[in-house]
Amino acid sequence: MPTQLLRLRVNGRHEEVAAPTHWTLLELLRYRLDLIGSKQGCDKGDCGACTVQIDGRPVLACLTLAAKAETREVTTVEGLGFMGGAEGCHPLQDAFDRWDAAQCGFCTPGILMSAEALIRRLGRPVTRDEVRDALAGNLCRCTGYTKILDAIVDASERIHDAGEAASA
Amino acid sequence: MKNFSLLRPRSLDEARKALVDGAPKAAPRGAGLDILDHLKEGLPAPDALVELRRIEGETGLSLRAATAGADGLELGALSTLSQLAESPILSGPYAALAEAAGQAATPSIRNMATLGGNLLQRPRCWYYRDRELVCLKKGGDLCLAISGDNRYHAILGGGPAFYVHPSSLATPAMALDARVRIHGESPREMPLDELFVGPAEDPSREHRLAPGEVLTHLILPTPEAGARSAYFALREKQSHDWPLVEAAVALRLEGGTIRHARIVLGHVAPLPWRASEAEAKLVGQKPSVELFARTAELALAPARPMTGNAYKVPAARGALRHALHRASGLELPA
Ligand SMILES: Cc1cc2nc3c(=O)[nH]c(=O)nc-3n(C[C@H](O)[C@H](O)[C@H](O)COP(=O)(O)OP(=O)(O)OC[C@H]3O[C@@H](n4cnc5c(N)ncnc54)[C@H](O)[C@@H]3O)c2cc1C
Numbered sequence: 001m002p003t004q005l006l007r008l009r010v011n012g013r014h015e016e017v018a019a020p021t022h023w024t025l026l027e028l029l030r031y032r033l034d035l036i037g038s039k040q041g042c043d044k045g046d047c048g049a050c051t052v053q054i055d056g057r058p059v060l061a062c063l064t065l066a067a068k069a070e071t072r073e074v075t076t077v078e079g080l081g082f083m084g085g086a087e088g089c090h091p092l093q094d095a096f097d098r099w100d101a102a103q104c105g106f107c108t109p110g111i112l113m114s115a116e117a118l119i120r121r122l123g124r125p126v127t128r129d130e131v132r133d134a135l136a137g138n139l140c141r142c143t144g145y146t147k148i149l150d151a152i153v154d155a156s157e158r159i160h161d162a163g164e165a166a167s168a
Numbered sequence: 169m170k171n172f173s174l175l176r177p178r179s180l181d182e183a184r185k186a187l188v189d190g191a192p193k194a195a196p197r198g199a200g201l202d203i204l205d206h207l208k209e210g211l212p213a214p215d216a217l218v219e220l221r222r223i224e225g226e227t228g229l230s231l232r233a234a235t236a237g238a239d240g241l242e243l244g245a246l247s248t249l250s251q252l253a254e255s256p257i258l259s260g261p262y263a264a265l266a267e268a269a270g271q272a273a274t275p276s277i278r279n280m281a282t283l284g285g286n287l288l289q290r291p292r293c294w295y296y297r298d299r300e301l302v303c304l305k306k307g308g309d310l311c312l313a314i315s316g317d318n319r320y321h322a323i324l325g326g327g328p329a330f331y332v333h334p335s336s337l338a339t340p341a342m343a344l345d346a347r348v349r350i351h352g353e354s355p356r357e358m359p360l361d362e363l364f365v366g367p368a369e370d371p372s373r374e375h376r377l378a379p380g381e382v383l384t385h386l387i388l389p390t391p392e393a394g395a396r397s398a399y400f401a402l403r404e405k406q407s408h409d410w411p412l413v414e415a416a417v418a419l420r421l422e423g424g425t426i427r428h429a430r431i432v433l434g435h436v437a438p439l440p441w442r443a444s445e446a447e448a449k450l451v452g453q454k455p456s457v458e459l460f461a462r463t464a465e466l467a468l469a470p471a472r473p474m475t476g477n478a479y480k481v482p483a484a485r486g487a488l489r490h491a492l493h494r495a496s497g498l499e500l501p502a
Pocket residue numbers: 044045046195196197198199200201202203204220245246271272273274277280281282283284285286287288289290334335336337377381382383384408409410411
């Protein structure tokens with residue numbers, strides 16, 4: 001099987017990995033780098049469970065060739081704790097815990113990565129409608145979304161307040 | 169997933185060479201979303217992917233950029249749908265294209281999918297997408313939608329195959345009179361509607377790019393003053409789905425009178441469907457609720473629904489009325 005040597009940054013770490021040329025980024029993350037937070041749900045773009053960020057934008061790892069991530073900055077749910085949260089826990093993760101926003105949890109990593117990008121892009125507390133739009137590609141079979149929306153709005157408010165307090 | 173090799177040319181000429189050398193089993197890759205689907209699902213798929221994203225220099229930049237040129241707006245084939253949806257250039261007369269780009273698929277897919285790949289993606293017909301079935305598109309002798317479940321199939325212009333054209337961007341692009349620029353043996357341009365091939369001409373393909381040709385730009389001609397456009401799609405769910413029906417309208421008004429009209433319906437026919445007769449009836453008229461309702465009747469008059477998709481006729485009429493009202497600024501009565 002033809003393999004390639006790929007250089008990419010994953011969660012701030014430089015990685016050099018050999019993988020078959022036809023592997024997706026999701027396969028590379030899960031089966032070479034042991035980053036199994038990103039889930040392989042439908043494997044065809046329908047569910048969003050594999051959502052990661054490339055250069056800060058949410059994309060589907062199941063439909064991204066690993067080769068395409070070369071020289072780019074990949075962030076997975078495992079890297080979320082390094083993105084501005086205290087002690088390795090991002091305010092979004094904390095809010096999901098407080099609001100019981102995860103049941104089986106399969107959709108959670110993808111949702112967190114979509115939500116983080118939204119909050120960072122807007123740079124202010126987000127509305128429920130904005131969250132609905134941003135999560136339009138993330139399916140959840142368990143929660144009915146209500147608590148997910150609550151948690152994300154809450155986290156965005158806390159992130160904003162913390163930012164205000166820090167700059168005051 | 170089927171294996172393949174990945175080639176990374178640095179220039180369009182290198183890409184062309186790789187594609188010609190590998191023909192017919194080499195294909196250009198935009199984001200590769202539809203190609204990966206074919207590879208994973210065991211559908212007819214290339215052995216070699218020719219990466220367009222590594223093309224360098226000014227050409228590389230222009231493949232991702234939206235620039236206002238002498239002939240109009242030039243949109244690079246590698247622009248993502250998110251880029252198009254958010255582009256400040258695509259407002260006013262070009263709004264229909266940004267609206268379609270912003271509603272297609274899901275946010276993360278829009279962050280990946282390219283303009284060129286969207287226009288050239290293969291149909292979503294579930295008989296075509298089933299690896300076990302050999303339909304007309306895959307060399308069989310019959311379109312399986314005829315006697316099958318055809319709820320998402322064509323009501324206009326179908327036959328001998330009844331799939332619908334999958335691209336949400338083709339519909340507004342055709343309403344905006346778009347042209348495509350192609351890098352091939354010699355560079356050429358053609359109107360977008362001439363790029364597409366219907367099933368009566370050749371059921372095995374949807375476009376007439378020759379092996380080795382790369383679509384580099386979509387060109388939207390500079391509209392005259394008073395031009396505006398709008399897009400409207402109806403979906404089963406608000407996201408994730410391809411539209412059931414969609415409509416794009418480009419109008420130019422002068423002193424309250426319509427001077428130019430172009431109507432294109434999507435997901436109703438194997439090609440983006442131009443409603444020329446209905447367009448002609450708009451010219452010289454003033455926008456009104458009655459006029460737009462009549463236009464929608466006329467546009468759908470030739471419809472021949474199949475056993476399971478008669479709902480698409482009123483749905484397309486409704487989508488068209490929405491688009492006409494939005495484009496003209498006339499409120500749609502409740
Ligand atoms: C859940 C889901 C929902 C979706 N909903 C919609 C929707 O509502 N509307 C819609 O329009 N689409 C929808 N899509 C489809 C999606 O938009 C397309 O798959 C995507 O646009 C393809 O773009 P790409 O860049 O990945 O193309 P690729 O997969 O890279 O290419 C597609 C085809 O075009 C060829 N190609 C690509 N670029 C060029 C070029 N520059 N020159 C010559 N040939 C080229 C390739 O060889 C291939 O044959 C949906 C997809 C999913 C998974």
